[in-house]
Amino acid sequence: MTQSPATPLPPPTERRRLREAGSLTQAQVAERVGVSRRTVRAWETGRAAPSGREGEAYLDLLRTLEERREDQERSGDADVTEHHAAAGIEGETGTRTATATATATATAGNDGLAGDASADPTGPRPGRPLTPAQAFDALYAFCAPALVRQTYLLTGRRELARESVERAFEIAWQRWPEVARDPDPAGWVRATAYDFALSPWHRFRPRYRHPEPPPADTADRLLLDVLLDLTPSQRRTLLLYDGVGLDLPETAAETEATTPAAANRILHARAAVATRMPTLADPDDLHRRLAELASAERLRASAAPAVREGGERRARFWTRAAIAFTVALIGTTALTLRTAPTRYEPPVPPGATVHGVPPPVAPGPLSHKEQKLRDKLRSEPHAGPERLAPQPF
Incomplete structure (x- = not known):
């Protein structure tokens, strides 16, 4: 491509930043170009x-x-970052939240795995900072619908997908100062939701011991079965790379793996899918089918205020539980100090068995010989030799 020296092509990081500043996804850029x-x-x-x-x-x-x-920037929006231009989120303290931008990057396309296009990610107009609750609601409205669909592909359970996303946002609201300053708040919530959804402890919950009804379409049912047959790490890596559209380094970072390990997981997962469904050997076809499978399910999340209230209620419960445990621990310690001995008392040694001593017998009637001996002893005036008295010389 012939380029003018005055206008060279920006570096790769600047290309992505410009796309995010314009609230465009990779799929939208691909369609325009x-x-x-x-x-x-x-x-x-x-x-x-x-x-x-x-x-x-x-x-x-x-x-x-x-x-x-x-x-x-010239019109007075210099304080609004590229993430704010995409998401319209900035707290009262001036902290930035990369809501729509990070979500657009994470979802990579306005399809079944993308953010909710019906939601208004712009929020209030520039110049009117948002409260933390408004910023959280904007992040939730844009990310939650797509995240529920993604988590459904990860677990194959509709109720678990909704619960995982709501629990992740509850934790995000409890740690909102940390999440609001995170460069990728949507990725933070997504990682939390994925970790909760893939927890092995769900198998012990009665409500999740039995499988849910599969999708109605045969092809969708086969694709979901293929995904669930993958290992959790392969399934998560494939969903992030081919479904959500993250780059390989980002996928490796979110799955806490090295880049070669993430690449191997993707290759093995693609091979497993292509073995049972040869029509999905092309990654673009696989991305399209994942989006269609996610869109086929009518998955809805609770309203943002309800999630915030649930997070606050859960935080209050654990705070009170921690206070009660601390009070009980203090009371137990005080009672121990009150009742504990003030000096050392050695323990009584355990008894030992003595051998060779005949067992005591109860006294019985005297025999004739014993009676004669007793009478003789009583009749004699002295019970032994005469006592010796010292005499002077």
């Missing part, structure tokens, strides 16, 4: 360089996004 989503991902990670007619269209799009960002 006329390439596949994988090509856009390769351009943004530096694995490939734009060239030809598509490269020129991509460069024109980046220029347009750069000019739009400069216009927003």
